[in-house]
Amino acid sequence: MEKLPAMTGWIWVKEGFALFRKQPAEMSKLFLAYTFLMFALGIIPVLGQLLPLLLVPVFSMTFMQACAQIEQGKRIHPNLLLTGFRSPALRTLLTLGVLYLLAAIVAVTASALIDGGVFWRAMSGQTALNAKTARESNIATAMLVASAVYTPAVMAFWYAAPLAVWHNMSAGKAIFYSFFAVRKAGKAFLLYGLAWAALGVILPAVVSTLIALLFNKPAVTLIVLLPLSIVLTVVMYCSFYPTYTYIFGRPSVLPPPEQ
Numbered sequence: 001m002e003k004l005p006a007m008t009g010w011i012w013v014k015e016g017f018a019l020f021r022k023q024p025a026e027m028s029k030l031f032l033a034y035t036f037l038m039f040a041l042g043i044i045p046v047l048g049q050l051l052p053l054l055l056v057p058v059f060s061m062t063f064m065q066a067c068a069q070i071e072q073g074k075r076i077h078p079n080l081l082l083t084g085f086r087s088p089a090l091r092t093l094l095t096l097g098v099l100y101l102l103a104a105i106v107a108v109t110a111s112a113l114i115d116g117g118v119f120w121r122a123m124s125g126q127t128a129l130n131a132k133t134a135r136e137s138n139i140a141t142a143m144l145v146a147s148a149v150y151t152p153a154v155m156a157f158w159y160a161a162p163l164a165v166w167h168n169m170s171a172g173k174a175i176f177y178s179f180f181a182v183r184k185a186g187k188a189f190l191l192y193g194l195a196w197a198a199l200g201v202i203l204p205a206v207v208s209t210l211i212a213l214l215f216n217k218p219a220v221t222l223i224v225l226l227p228l229s230i231v232l233t234v235v236m237y238c239s240f241y242p243t244y245t246y247i248f249g250r251p252s253v254l255p256p257p258e259q
Contacts, residue, residue: 003184008246009191013199016239019067020231026076030066031234033078034059053104057096057161058084060240064162067241068251084165092164095171096157103153110149111142119143155182162244166251181247192243200232 020027041055042048061084066076084093111119118137159178163169169177182189204225211221244251 004188004246006187006191008185008188009193010195012188012192012239012242012246013195015242016235016237019070019238019241020235022070023076024231024234027066027070027234027238028230030062030076030078030080031230031237033081034062037081050101053101054094054097055084056100057093057157057164058090060084060161061087061093061165063237064241064244064251067238071241071250084161087165089165089168092169092171092174093161096160096164096174099171099175100153100157103150103157107146107150107153111146114145115139115142119146152179155179158182159244159248162251163248167248185243185247189243192239196236196239200236203232204228 038052041051044051059081062080065083066080069076069080084090087093108120115138118139119142122139156175156179159181160171160174163174163177164171167174207228208221208225211224215221
């Protein structure tokens with residue numbers, strides 16, 4: 001694997017937009033189906049907070065496979081949500097999911113040692129995150145600690161699922177190759193992350209401010225920001241695919257699930 005220049009990170013973002021433009025309605029439907037499914041899982045008592053994290057590697061293959069098919073000119077359908085479940089590597093994906101969940105628990109536990117669990121309660125909706133909560137706790141430091149602890153896990157799992165499915169790697173081998181691939185392309189990933197911070201956080205904030213100044217109506221802001229947020233999220237999912245192909249090459253596309 002050759003080192004990639006920093007500008008590659010911006011190219012990944014642009015290619016994400018290019019993939020989305022080829023089938024915007026289909027990718028949006030796929031994302032909304034995924035969102036609805038995650039919401040349905042979330043209402044399950046106890047397991048509802050664990051299953052979405054546990055199944056991240058399984059469902060990540062949905063969007064990777066969709067992008068691979070878009071690239072080949074094939075139409076995508078919501079039944080691609082079953083891609084990971086129908087894969088021969090399902091057991092490996094579930095193993096990755098367990099490890100992914102454990103990594104998240106370790107990061108949250110580390111943050112709780114700093115702020116007494118305020119960050120976790122805010123994330124899980126148990127505590128309202130407001131200015132008073134931020135002032136009276138060490139939540140800012142806790143968030144930094146959680147990020148520092150979780151970053152190596154993100155690197156280890158970034159490519160793990162597609163490596164398991166498309167390269168038939170074991171969970172340990174996929175994690176190993178993923179971590180060092182991300183590390184070697186560190187400059188590209190830094191620019192990639194900064195670009196998405198600007199597009200996913202700063203841009204919506206600017207848009208909402210301008211709408212508030214022009215119309216001063218919350219309903220108008222919601223009407224504009226909701227579809228904008230959906231589009232940007234789907235494009236971000238699309239951009240995961242070129243981060244893979246630039247390092248590991250294009251995959252052999254598996255046949256889509258039967259309808």
